[in-house]
Amino acid sequence: GAGVSQTPSNKVTEKGKYVELRCDPISGHTALYWYRQSLGQGPEFLIYFQGTGAADDSGLPNDRFFAVRPEGSVSTLKIQRTERGDSAVYLCASSPDIGQPQHFGDGTRLSIL
Amino acid sequence: KNEVEQSPQNLTAQEGEFITINCSYSVGISALHWLQQHPGGGIVSLFMLSSGKKKHGRLIATINIQEKHSSLHITASHPRDSAVYICAVRRGTDKLIFGTGTRLQVFP
Secondary structure (H helix, E strand, O other), rough: OOOOOOOOOOEEEOOOEEEEEEEEHHHHHHHEEEEEEEOOOOOOOEEEEEOEEEEEEOOOOOOOOOEEOOOOEEEEEEEEOHHHHHHEEEEEEEEOOOOOOOOOOOOOOEEEE | OOEEEOOOOEEEEOOOOOOOEEEEOOOOOOOEEEEEOOOOOOOOEEEEEEEEEEEOOOOEEEEOOOOOOOEEOOOOOOOHOOOOEEEEEOOOOOEEEEEOOEEEEEEE
């Protein structure tokens, strides 16, 4: 498909485990964004990339969270030593360039038991 | 106080009614987005605007920069319009700041 693809769509794991969430942006989109949405809330910004570099990571809640985009396309959000409070839907979006409308994936629903 | 406030939080309507959802923000912005989120999480971008008014089908979005206020209108509402509508503002580095959303239910 031509949209933003996120995998897995659902992830259930135990407290303390490590998780990786993947985002495949629309081909050719240089900007990629990660957001987190808790139940009943609007999404919250985590980090965004312009090309391979993290242009703004001010939304990452602590150093357990890290994201990479090594080739300027696919991005992986990594969470170490997961906590129950990390349970949320993690959304990825991409845009052709900064300042243009963002196209969202369907999200990964992460549940920490 | 949230930087982006939406009202109402919940809205029910009968099919055919005219609907208005409001968004107020307290920070300087470069653009404002209206987004639609269906159950299951998928988000669709409806509008991005920085001034004036935009129209797409039965949807109209307006923004008043001086008053820091935007409205989303739906004319001739339909049950398939039922969703959560989210206002988000874009600042400096391009990150979006989101409102908590308005849950709309349109009944036949």
